[in-house]
Amino acid sequence: MTPTHSLQILISQQEIQERVSILAQQISQQYQNRPLTLLGVMTGSLFFLTDLMRHLTIPHQVGVIQASSYEGNSTEPGRLRTNLDYLPDLKNRSILLVDDILDTGQTLESIQKEISCLTQQDVAKAVLLWKKSRTQTQIKPDYLGFEIDDKFVVGYGLDYADDYRYLADIHTLQFSRRTP
Ligand code: IMP
Ligand code: MG
Numbered sequence: 524m525t526p527t528h529s530l531q532i533l534i535s536q537q538e539i540q541e542r543v544s545i546l547a548q549q550i551s552q553q554y555q556n557r558p559l560t561l562l563g564v565m566t567g568s569l570f571f572l573t574d575l576m577r578h579l580t581i582p583h584q585v586g587v588i589q590a591s592s593y594e595g596n597s598t599e600p601g602r603l604r605t606n607l608d609y610l611p612d613l614k615n616r617s618i619l620l621v622d623d624i625l626d627t628g629q630t631l632e633s634i635q636k637e638i639s640c641l642t643q644q645d646v647a648k649a650v651l652l653w654k655k656s657r658t659q660t661q662i663k664p665d666y667l668g669f670e671i672d673d674k675f676v677v678g679y680g681l682d683y684a685d686d687y688r689y690l691a692d693i694h695t696l697q698f699s700r701r702t703p
Contacts, residue, residue, distance in 0.1 A: 530677070530687075530694040534669060539651075539679060539693065543571065546649060546666045547578030550619065559583040560616040561649075564590050564634060566688065567623030570680040571651045571668070575621060586611040588620075588638075590630055603633050613642040619666075623680050624652040628660035635662070652676065652693070 550559075559579075563572035565587045576585060589606040618638055622631055631648060639646050649666035656673050675698075677683050678690030687694070 527699050528683070529697045529699060530690075531697070532692045533671065533674070533676060533695045534679075534693040536679075536691040539668070540574065542668045543574045543651075544578045546668065547575050547580075550575070550649065550666060551580040554583075554617060554619075555581055557617040558615065559619060560611060560613060561585045561619050561621050562610070562638065563587045564620065564622040564630070567680045567682065568621045568651075569688070571623055571649075572621045575649065584611055584616065586613075588634060590634060603630055605634060605637060607637060607641075610641075613638070613644070615644065616642065617644050618642060618646045620646065620648045622648070622650050624654065624676070625650045625662065625664060626654050626657050628658040628662040632660045632662045651679070652681075 559581065561572060561576065561583055563569070563585065566589075572585070576583070587609060591604050620631065620634060620638065625631060631650070635646055635648065647665040648662070650664035651668035653664060653667055653670045654673050655670050674695045675683065676693050677687035677696050678693045680688050681693065682688045683696050687696070
């Protein structure tokens with residue numbers, strides 16, 4: 524039996540772009556008098572981070588945090604590894620963490636704690652997708668793209684075993700088995 528995947532569009536690139544543009548307007552209004560630094564959680568937030576930046580109408584800085592909580596292809600959280608070595612100077616900056624998807628919430632909760640230890644300023648969260656029914660922590664996005672059902676999704680930065688990040692639309696990934 525050979526495992527196969529099938530992809531189905533869940534959120535189109537047009538819907539994503541419209542929503543990201545609205546989020547960027549809200550963020551631009553709320554941070555117009557504050558020095559904003561976006562911190563993208565890599566690698567999944569790559570597209571969301573850059574599209575947000577393109578739509579923001581206020582000056583801002585950007586940095587990245589490398590985080591991985593999953594061992595390749597599982598949906599069960601593994602040990603979280605974060606790398607904060609390449610952060611810009613966060614002194615007196617308002618921080619907006621940018622992540623692709625809020626699932627159990629462990630990743631973002633842990634990163635928020637680490638970043639809050641480094642700055643006295645506020646730390647907010649912008650998340651493109653939220654699998655609310657799976658979230659086990661108190662964490663909630665301040666800016667949310669879309670709430671989705673408990674399905675595995677890929678595209679627009681999101682991966683399955685490092686594949687499919689390049690897709691412009693967000694797809695659900697179904698696992699099926701085919702006889703040889
Ligand atoms: P959490 O710590 O359980 O909230 O996991 C968040 C991270 O898991 C995200 O930043 C993604 O990298 C990954 N993840 C969770 N659900 C999915 C999914 O449906 N597709 C791809 N990656 C996912
Ligand atoms: Mg991620």
